[in-house]
Amino acid sequence: MKRITLLLVLIISFSSCKKEIEKPVSIPVIVKPKPIFKFGYNLDNYNVIQDTIKSGESFGIILDRHHVFYPKINEIATKIKDTFDVRRVRAGKPYTILASKDSTEKAQVFIYKHDKINATVIDFKDSVIVAKRHKNPVKRVVKTVEGVIDSNLSVTMDSLHLSGVLTNYVADIYAWTLDFYKLQKGDSFKITFEEKYINDSLFAGYGDVKSAVFKHKGQDLYAFKFVADTINGVPEYYDEKGNMLRSQFLKSPIKFQYRISSRYNLKRRIAYYGNRIKPHLGTDFAANIGTPIIATASGTVVESTRRGGNGKFVKIKHNSTYSTQYLHMRNQNVKKGQYVKQGDVIGYVGMTGNTGGPHVCYRFWKNGKQVDPLSPKLKLPEAEPLKESIKPRYFEFIKTLKYQLDSRIIPVQEPEEIREIIAKN
Known part of the structure; x- marks a missing residue:
């Protein structure tokens, strides 16, 4: 009986040891972070500097601050001019610099962000200088x-x-x-x-x-x-x-947020002129000073000047039949001889000339005669x-x-x- 008991004790002890031996050992697994790629570069290989162009800063000033000197800067600007004009960098635009990780921290890549989608990548880390467009x-x-x-x-x-x-x-x-x-x-x-x-x-x-x-x-x-x-x-x-x-013609030289303060009227009487009939040959669109004025149709600017009661104005010839004129501008945005497309901003609402409030007087010519562009009788050409x-x-x-x-x-x-x-x- 003692032998049987001893045998059972040995069997139980052996089973316990076996379980302890078979118990798996927990080994910590080190997971390496995945490399981050942006603009075609592994950012882990660079010091990444993100900033915004300040007022008065230029491409050269920025690179010089990041240890690229002017002989190299001039070489970069010359070689990439067909792809990117470095003179056109604008204050307020974000940029990224990829700099070396050594003690020099020298810029190797300059990324100019035109908007959230489009960027220009300028790579000058090697002897070959490359500028390319990037689109997210x-x-x-x-x-x-x-x-x-x-x-x-x-x-x-x-x-x-x-x-x-x-x-x-x-x-x-x-x-x-x-x-x-x-x-x-x-x-x-x-x-x-x-x-x-x-x-x-x-x-x-x-x-x-x-x-x-x-x-x-x-x-x-x-x-x-x-x-x-x-x-x-x-x-x-x-x-x-x-x-x-x-x-062919827009209904208004102002997109919205305006009111028609005076219509085309051949029998208008004005108290200022002794209540005499003085025809109003335009349509007045009242709007805040500085509101953009747009071309109602494509054409060539034949006048952009200031004259008498018209104040500052622009006149556009659209074809041999139609012309339009925009009076009392604060200032013009186009020059004589310039071709403008329908919807282009040609000036801004003002009060120059004879006017009692901010508006644009819109005048419309057909075959050399001023007509009412809003008249239902005037049949304008359709697309x-x-x-x-x-x-x-x-x-x-x-x-x-x-x-x-x-x-x-x-x-x-x-x-x-x-x-x-x-x-x-």
Whole structure:
């Protein structure tokens, strides 16, 4: 019996030792951090210096401060001038310098950031000096926003936490078809647009406005972005019937936030002149001093000067038939002989000449005679409409876009059930 008991004790003891021996030993694992690559460089190999260009700083001053001396700076500027003009660096722009990790801490790469997406990378660490463009990968997210006008478009867009940049995009799209001064309280809109993001989180501005609709005076004013010529064409905006929104002349020389203080009137009487009839041959758009004035159509500047009661003004010849003039500017932004495009800023609202308040007097010539550009009787030339052969493709293209604007369902992709609903309608 004693032998059996002793044997059991030995077996239990052996089993316990075996368990202790087999117990795994915990070995700490050292995980090396992954190298960080940006702009095509392993940042672990450099001292990374990030800063913003200060007022009065130049490319040369910045590199000199980081131990690159002027013979080398001049060589860099000369070799990269076809890609990047170092004289064009601007105060307020961010930049990154990749410097050596040795005791000299000498700059080897200069990265100038034009905006959140685009940069110029200048590499001069070796004898070969290289300048190249860099573009951060951008993710585009399609969003839709709805709003109701309470006072004006800018205030409503701001209340929706949308940038003035997007407001300007929308104003440009509807510049030919909608007078933003005449928007009424209760008018509404719906816009489908793109937001651009870097690394899925850093907002980098707006992309395309894909479609929009304004409900104004009981009418639905649609806008759809479409490329008619798939080979060489540029995108334009069209309504639901395929009519182009753009026409040859804008409705106003000011985008929005103005009021018409005086219209074209051949029988106007002025108390200052003894209540005599003194025709007003222009349309006065009242706005704050400094408000940008834009060309209502493309053309050549034939006058940019100051004269008598007109004050400072610009006159543009658009073709052999039409010319426009913009009076009482604070200052001009263009010179005689300069070609301007529709929408270019040609000056700023002021009070020069004979004027009782800040405004731009907009004058319009047809065949050498001043006429009322806002008169419904004046038939201004329109841009070319869609060709009949292209319209079927266009109507197919806008089906989903229009359905999204007309309903509250905003699918990222067009599912089968939505195609069926559209087909039935």
